[in-house]
Amino acid sequence: xxxxIQLEWLKAKPARFFWVLLLLFMALMISVPISVxxxxxxxxxxxxxxxxxxxxxxxxxxFQDIWQNFTFVFQYFTVFLGTLxxxxxxxxxxLKTARQNIIDGLSKSEFVWSKVLFIGFIALLVTLFVAxxxxxxxxxxxxxxxxxxxxxxxxxxxxxxxxxxQDMLFAMFVAMLVRKPGIAVVVYLFYAWLESFAYLxxxxxxxxxxxxxxxxxxxxxxxxxxxxxxxxxxxxxxFISWEDLVISLGYIGVFIALSMWxxxxxxx
Amino acid sequence: MGILLETNKLTKHxxxxxxxxxxxxxxxxxxxxxxxxxxGSGKTTTLGMVLGVTERSSGDFTWFGGENGPETRKKIGAIxxxxxxxxxxxxxxxxxxxxxxxxxxxxxxxxxxxxxQLYERRNDRFGAYSLGMKQRLAIAAAMLCDPxxxxxxxxxxxxxxxxxxxxxxxxxxxxxMGKSIILASHLLDEVQKVCSSCIILRKGExxxxxxxxxxxxxxxxxxxxxxxxxxxxxxxxxxxFVLDVEVSKxxxxxxxxxxxxxxxxxxxxxxxxxxxxxxxxxxxxxEEQFLEIVNKS
Ligand SMILES: Nc1ncnc2c1ncn2[C@@H]1O[C@H](COP(=O)(O)OP(=O)(O)OP(=O)(O)O)[C@@H](O)[C@H]1O
Ligand SMILES: [Mg+2]
Numbered sequence: 001x002x003x004x005i006q007l008e009w010l011k012a013k014p015a016r017f018f019w020v021l022l023l024l025f026m027a028l029m030i031s032v033p034i035s036v037x038x039x040x041x042x043x044x045x046x047x048x049x050x051x052x053x054x055x056x057x058x059x060x061x062x063f064q065d066i067w068q069n070f071t072f073v074f075q076y077f078t079v080f081l082g083t084l085x086x087x088x089x090x091x092x093x094x095l096k097t098a099r100q101n102i103i104d105g106l107s108k109s110e111f112v113w114s115k116v117l118f119i120g121f122i123a124l125l126v127t128l129f130v131a132x133x134x135x136x137x138x139x140x141x142x143x144x145x146x147x148x149x150x151x152x153x154x155x156x157x158x159x160x161x162x163x164x165x166q167d168m169l170f171a172m173f174v175a176m177l178v179r180k181p182g183i184a185v186v187v188y189l190f191y192a193w194l195e196s197f198a199y200l201x202x203x204x205x206x207x208x209x210x211x212x213x214x215x216x217x218x219x220x221x222x223x224x225x226x227x228x229x230x231x232x233x234x235x236x237x238x239f240i241s242w243e244d245l246v247i248s249l250g251y252i253g254v255f256i257a258l259s260m261w262x263x264x265x266x267x268x
Numbered sequence: 269m270g271i272l273l274e275t276n277k278l279t280k281h282x283x284x285x286x287x288x289x290x291x292x293x294x295x296x297x298x299x300x301x302x303x304x305x306x307x308g309s310g311k312t313t314t315l316g317m318v319l320g321v322t323e324r325s326s327g328d329f330t331w332f333g334g335e336n337g338p339e340t341r342k343k344i345g346a347i348x349x350x351x352x353x354x355x356x357x358x359x360x361x362x363x364x365x366x367x368x369x370x371x372x373x374x375x376x377x378x379x380x381x382x383x384x385q386l387y388e389r390r391n392d393r394f395g396a397y398s399l400g401m402k403q404r405l406a407i408a409a410a411m412l413c414d415p416x417x418x419x420x421x422x423x424x425x426x427x428x429x430x431x432x433x434x435x436x437x438x439x440x441x442x443x444x445m446g447k448s449i450i451l452a453s454h455l456l457d458e459v460q461k462v463c464s465s466c467i468i469l470r471k472g473e474x475x476x477x478x479x480x481x482x483x484x485x486x487x488x489x490x491x492x493x494x495x496x497x498x499x500x501x502x503x504x505x506x507x508x509f510v511l512d513v514e515v516s517k518x519x520x521x522x523x524x525x526x527x528x529x530x531x532x533x534x535x536x537x538x539x540x541x542x543x544x545x546x547x548x549x550x551x552x553x554x555e556e557q558f559l560e561i562v563n564k565s
Contacts, residue, residue, distance in 0.1 A: 003368060007368045007369060010361070010364050010368055011354070011365060014354070014356065014357045014358075015356065015357075016356070095352065095355070096352045097352055097353070099321050099348070099352065100352040100353075101369055102320050102321050102341075103319045103321055103341060103346045103348060104341065104342070104346075104366055104369045104370060104409075105339070105341040105342030105344075105369055105370055105371075106338060106369045107337070107338040108320075110338070266323075267321065
């Protein structure tokens with residue numbers, strides 16, 4: 001297992017696209033809390049009545065809430081990681097290195113597992129990065145709470161990790177299916193766009209809630225419910241429902257199995 | 269010496285096309301073995317199947333007298349069709365990947381890079397290499413694990429005479445280390461220069477198997493005739509070691525399997541009750557034989 005992760009690392013480390021996409025992704029993540037801070041300062045300064053003004057108040061960073069807020073917003077950047085995975089996987093077919101890997105003695109299932117492990121590894125690193133961001137910004141701007149409360153909603157990090165894995169596995173599957181990096185990226189992005197329409201139609205026009213939930217992209221964002229409603233005093237789901245979890249884990253299994261199947265069936 | 273590779277009715281269909289048809293091969297260890305055949309005769313497809321990248325339609329194969337699968341491939345160094353590496357990565361970065369797959373450390377890296385004269389260029393991008401350097405790096409990668417066998421598919425394809433000579437020298441050196449080598453090529457000359465025995469494929473079928481040098485240069489074709497030509501033709505067709513029968517001016521031109529000659533043919537036919545009126549051995553060079561085999565369709 002360590003060998004397979006090391007293998008992927010040797011493949012990814014010298015690649016420029018890998019670092020460009022990863023750093024872009026992290027820069028975007030850092031930019032969110034910074035710009036939210038700026039925005040809320042501006043709102044407070046200009047619009048809030050004088051008697052409500054407090055120092056350094058920004059609900060976005062309140063502990064408990066910060067975990068859900070951050071992970072919810074960051075989900076919208078996962079497309080960068082998906083693109084990264086697509087290029088990382090698909091180029092192995094267009095360059096034929098996958099073929100040479102098998103010739104050199106990797107088994108086809110090891111080829112798939114090494115990608116899966118790499119995805120898990122990246123998801124873990126990114127989740128840790130988000131944890132650090134949340135602790136830093138929460139530490140700076142949240143009103144002090146006890147450590148018990150502070151970590152109360154930390155389970156959203158777990159949900160975020162699953163979201164990352166599911167989304168990147170979907171990207172891996174698309175890459176294995178399409179095999180050409182450029183086309184695979186287009187398919188991946190176009191699918192996301194198409195599904196977002198399908199989602200609106202299925203959920204709101206047809207009212208088929210469960211079907212909408214079962215769409216692959218919708219389900220990867222289904223674990224973490226929108227937290228923003230609480231700022232307009234609407235109820236917000238702050239737990240991860242079993243139903244959503246089962247759907248996500250199901251997709252994780254399905255994408256691995258399908259990738260394995262394609263890999264075994266096709267010539268390289 | 270044991271068996272390097274054995275195939276049993278190995279077959280590959282691409283839709284209606286049969287790229288490799290019921291191929292039975294037995295290759296001994298410790299020799300440079302040639303796989304000769306024109307473009308599209310199924311050399312790469314055959315090697316792809318025994319190296320696990322082309323799914324076979326039917327038949328099977330074993331390496332080293334009974335092994336199969338990824339662990340076996342780790343003991344083999346192989347290049348199919350062209351050198352394959354990440355173009356943006358240096359030789360060293362690419363070889364590290366190969367070493368990781370094979371589960372070996374990289375202590376051998378300097379040695380193999382020096383062997384193919386790429387040590388000085390080890391930190392340059394693979395994409396910036398000349399074709400000859402790419403081929404040499406591929407050989408270095410194949411040698412990295414100190415393999416029991418080396419599989420080379422058209423290793424001199426597209427190279428200039430100097431590049432070809434360099435690769436040949438490397439191959440001969442490696443053979444001198446006692447490694448088994450399978451060399452696929454559509455160039456007779458190449459096989460003749462470095463191989464001790466070979467097969468010839470045509471349209472996915474085995475049309476010749478035998479030694480390259482002595483035996484094959486004088487590989488037997490025999491002209492025979494008998495008063496009753498129809499019976500003779502039947503008898504020849506039923507002779508197990510007869511590869512091919514053609515009508516000639518003086519009867520029939522018969523190609524024999526390696527190791528067979530006019531004597532054994534005559535004896536066999538006599539045992540079948542055939543008496544010949546004409547029997548003559550025709551010597552044929554490998555070149556003629558190859559061209560003939562290849563051009564006949
Ligand atoms: N992926 C494929 N799809 C369809 N047909 C294929 C495929 N690969 C090979 N073939 C066909 O199989 C036959 C054998 O091809 P193969 O590449 O094995 O020949 P070869 O002996 O290696 O030729 P060359 O000397 O040109 O390398 C050819 O007719 C080829 O067109
Ligand atoms: Mg070929």
